[in-house]
Amino acid sequence: MKKMTVSLCAAVTVAAGGVLADSIGDIGNVRLKGGLGKRLDAVIANHVAAQDVDYITAPFLEKTETKGWWQTEFWGKWMHAAVPFLAYTHDAALRGKIERGCERILASQEDGGYIGNYPDALRCGEGWDVWGMKYTLMGLLHDYDWRRQCEGGEITRLASNVSRPQTSADILAACRRLCDYVIAEIGPNGRRGRELWQTGNWSGYASSSILEPVVWLYRRVAERDGADAARKYLDFASFIVKGMAEPEKGPRLLDLALKGVSVADRNEADYDGNAGWAYVCKHGRAKAYEMMSCYQGLLEYYEIMSAAPRLSSHVSSPVPPADILRAAVMTGEDIVKEEINLAGGCACSEAWFHGARKQHLAYRRLQETCVTTTWMRFCEKLLEITDQPKWADEIEKTFYNAYLAAMKPDGSEFAGYTPLSGSRFHGQHHCFMHTDCCTANGPRGFLCFLRAFFTTRGDAATFNFYSSALVKGELSDGRKVAFDMYSLYPRTDSARIVSHTEGAGVVPLRLRIPAWSAKTVVKLNGKALDGVAAGRYFTIARAWKLGDIVEVEFDLPVVAHTLAHHVAFTRGPVLLARDSRFNDGDMTEPFRPGIKDGERMPSFAAVRAPSDDMWMAFSATLPVGSHHENPEGGLPATVFFCDYASAGNEWRRDNFYRTWFPVEFGPAE
Ligand SMILES: [Zn+2]
Incomplete structure (x- = not known):
């Protein structure tokens, strides 16, 4: 990418002994090269650094929300990627946009601390107001971490489009005032007369996921101003955890998980989810992105409560910290078993649906990019805490398939949904804006791969x-x-x-x-x-x-997978697909029976890809076709495959692909 390098700060070593690792981490310690490095450079240059920051901060200044929508999530999501990518590139233009965005967000903060675009009557109620404040808090805390690292000279050299320099202390004060506002409105004995979990959708998932940046805030205030000053935020975090665990109609992220209830089966027994989007609205608990976002916060809280006494001695957890970790791990394992498909993706219309066993069928709105990204974040956190490489296996599978498939080759955009068979298509325009939840979430996913790529925790x-x-x-x-x-x-x-x-x-x-x-x-x-x-x-x-x-x-054979009279093929972590660009016949043609689940397929051989935007290609001679009678009809056919992420990547309707192929039935089946 084109770079204007400025002296940012020499090292990205993290203050307070790694406590602030989530925002920037070791991102500057890895420099990807080759094809993957080019894709990362593209997403930074054409998506993150290309963002019109005035556009995504305008809602905060205009404050015209009336429909209870989510215009205020876009800036915080952008910051969540922009700050670490600034540490990766040291790009002066990106730095200027981060500065300007923060300046505008701070200018929009009301005397009472509120940052958002809702009128007072609609605040902290139905809709996405608390969710928006969650992302704003995340965005500001990223800015805080970056400024804190750079203070000591660099901070005075601000980009020219910023009129008033802020210090990290100013940013942290703004974060505290925003969180104080939420506590005063919907914390214990809050002014609104309702608890946090009772606001927003999905039995409180969306609003409760503010736990993650509340814990981040606690850590930073404790580190800077001491435990007494920070106590209020840990108390509030404990209050949120209580709301996540105890109310019968609440998120119930602990008891249902510990009982082994699969994520798709956690809705209320009397819950009617038949009409339209009703199955993921208000009282449902199957919304994948928001549920995992809550576990993300719970794992942050677990880390605090199981850490050194100096952090947590003055507050007791409403639930045993070990139960939090167990519930999160059991939920992650359940998602792997019940939901994750061969592309490492999951969710139908954004909801859990026991998708692993239905992946051969054409389910609607498959693999929302928000879900893909959040699943990678959840696995990254589980890897960090448990040190079990199986979570890195999951990140790898999702990254090379569902994630890269959702990214446009030039990195400028992410798809809303990515079918396992079909064609790629653009995302949506949400809330009357030229962006949407998924394309805003996309760049954060690359961070999970980058941050876990090489680590130096402890002595290894x-x-x-x-x-x-x-x-x-x-x-x-x-x-x-x-x-x-x-x-x-x-x-x-x-x-x-x-x-x-x-x-x-x-x-x-x-x-x-x-x-x-x-x-x-x-x-x-x-x-x-x-x-x-x-x-x-x-x-x-x-x-x-x-x-x-x-x-x-590595041992990289092509392996067959069978499911309900369908067959698919993987090679290592990569799902294979037929693509219309090979022009090699009818993709719906059935396979003759006989291929076994787990069978190694020696007939696959690497070939040169027909175009530069296809990462890998293979020929395979396989029992395709339903004519058994004539000698030529019964012969195997040679067809071609590419990696799933490359399949359909021209983003045109007539560039289509397929991953699961039908297998013939016999008369007795
Ligand atoms: Zn989305």
Whole structure:
């Protein structure tokens, strides 16, 4: 991308011992190269840095909302991606837009602390007002983190379109006033006479998800001004958690999860969800994006309540913190089992629906990009807390399929929904604006991949993903490590990691071995190592020297999947699709029976893709066609496949694709 580099701040090391990791994290420590790096550069340049910040902040100044809509979510979502991507690019124009947006948001804040566009009578009620304040709080806290890191010289050199420089203290004060407003209105004994979970939709999911930035606020106030000043926000967080757990008609994010009730089955027994969108409205509990957003906040709260006593000694959790983690993990595992399809996507019309077992059928509005992005965020948090690589497996699968499929090749836009078979199409225009929830959410998804790519938590360095990239990092004791990875994975089956670490003593380097790679080979300086196991981290502890080489060879067969007389194919984490650009016959033609679930398919072979915007392509000779009688009819046919993310990526109706193929029935079936 075109870059105007400014001196931002030398390091992105995080204040307060990693406490603020969520907003920026180690993003500046990874530099993606190759094809994936180009896609990231494109989404930053054509989507995030191209945003008209006056347009998405105008609703806050105009305050014309009457319909209870969500115009106020767009700026906060943008900031959630823009600030970390500023740390990645150091782009001066993006920096100027962040400054200007914050200036306008602060100018819109009322004396009572409110930031939003609702008239007083509609505030903190039905609709999306609290949801909007959640995203505004997230956006402002990202700005706070960035300013706090840069203070000490840089902050005075503001972009020319900003009239009045703010300090991080000003930003944090604005955050506190906004949260104080919410507490005064719908906190304990609030002015509105209702509790937070009773506002908004889906039994309180949307509003309750404000928990996440409330915990972020608590951490920052505690770190800056001390525990006493912060106490109010932890009390409020506990109040929200109580509302999430206890009221019978509330979100019930703990008891239903701990009883093992699947996410699609958590609605009230008498709940009538038959009409139109009613099945996800008001009292339903199957709305995927908002439910996962609540668990995101609960996991933040869990971290606080299970952390050092200095943070939490003055407040007791309304529920045992261990139950919070267990409920979140059980919910994540249930989503993997019941909802996630071969593309790592989920949800029909934004709701849970036991989609894994129905993925061969044409369900409506599949894989909302908000759901895809939030699922990756949920997995990222579970990976961070549990250190179980299975959550990285899930991020990888979703990223290479559902996520990249939703992104337009030039990065400028994200689809609203992405079918498993069909064609790609543009998102929507929401709330009379030229944007929508999904395209606003899209860039945040790339962050999940980028942040988890290479980590240096504790005393180990960890690669969770494989792609050409330069990485560096600092262990908890300050020792520095750096590596250069070359890999065309998952198009090819290997990765080569060269050490640029020298003189750091013994450092364990952990490599995530994907669960689907049954026989992975890891070599150090040409010598194969023992003990590599699928679905685990493999650790090489060594005094690394400049030029040490680690090679990873994955086991990447094409595997068949069968479901209710349909068949689909994956290769490693990648779902394969037939695409109309191959012009190789009727995609609805059935397969003859006989392919077994889990069967390896040796007839697939890599071929050169017919166009540059197709990432990978394969030929396959398969039993396609329903004519058994004549010799030529019974012969296998050769057809072509590409990766699901590339399928249909011309975003035209006549560029269509298919992933699940029908299999013939016999007379007795
Ligand atoms: Zn959406």
